[in-house]
Amino acid sequence: MVKRLARYWGADEDFLIRAALLHDLGYAFGGDGLGHARISGRYAGIAGCDRITIRAINLHTLGGPNMSLEEKLLFLADGIEEGRHFPGVEEIRKLAFVNLDQALLAFLRGTKVYLVKQGKNAHKKSILMEKEIKRRTCGRTDKTNRSLYDRKASQ
Numbered sequence: 294m295v296k297r298l299a300r301y302w303g304a305d306e307d308f309l310i311r312a313a314l315l316h317d318l319g320y321a322f323g324g325d326g327l328g329h330a331r332i333s334g335r336y337a338g339i340a341g342c343d344r345i346t347i348r349a350i351n352l353h354t355l356g357g358p359n360m361s362l363e364e365k366l367l368f369l370a371d372g373i374e375e376g377r378h379f380p381g382v383e384e385i386r387k388l389a390f391v392n393l394d395q396a397l398l399a400f401l402r403g404t405k406v407y408l409v410k411q412g413k414n415a416h417k418k419s420i421l422m423e424k425e426i427k428r429r430t431c432g433r434t435d436k437t438n439r440s441l442y443d444r445k446a447s448q
């Protein structure tokens with residue numbers, strides 16, 4: 294998924310493959326739940342990865358504001374990979390190749406709904422990510438109001 298997304302959106306494919314290979318490394322070192330991302334990032338650093346790769350790995354579970362294209366693609370690819378099954382995931386997988394902002398917002402919204410059903414709240418970083426995308430796109434992510442990354446889709 295991440296390789297296809299990288300090619301489609303013109304992102305750094307080598308960077309994303311490296312980050313994708315290491316992003317769940319933390320599970321092998323006792324990490325679980327959301328904490329595995331930080332542990333993965335720590336071990337990626339020990340393995341010699343640069344801070345940009347470490348940041349992408351750290352953000353892959355919760356997201357955050359002002360993420361790079363590559364960070365967003367790692368985050369989204371992880372959330373909608375083939376092993377994930379949740380309502381709307383097929384639609385988000387298609388949307389990921391049409392409108393990246395809309396796909397990210399749909400994924401964040403779906404995560405929030407899931408968490409609320411579990412009696413939990415969305416994490417602050419995810420909320421900030423959602424707000425930033427909405428602010429940047431002025432809340433409009435339909436095809437008549439394309440955001441920065443959607444230009445490629447219209448070419």
Ligand SMILES: [Fe+2]
Nearest residue numbers: 316317329354
């Ligand atoms: Fe992960």
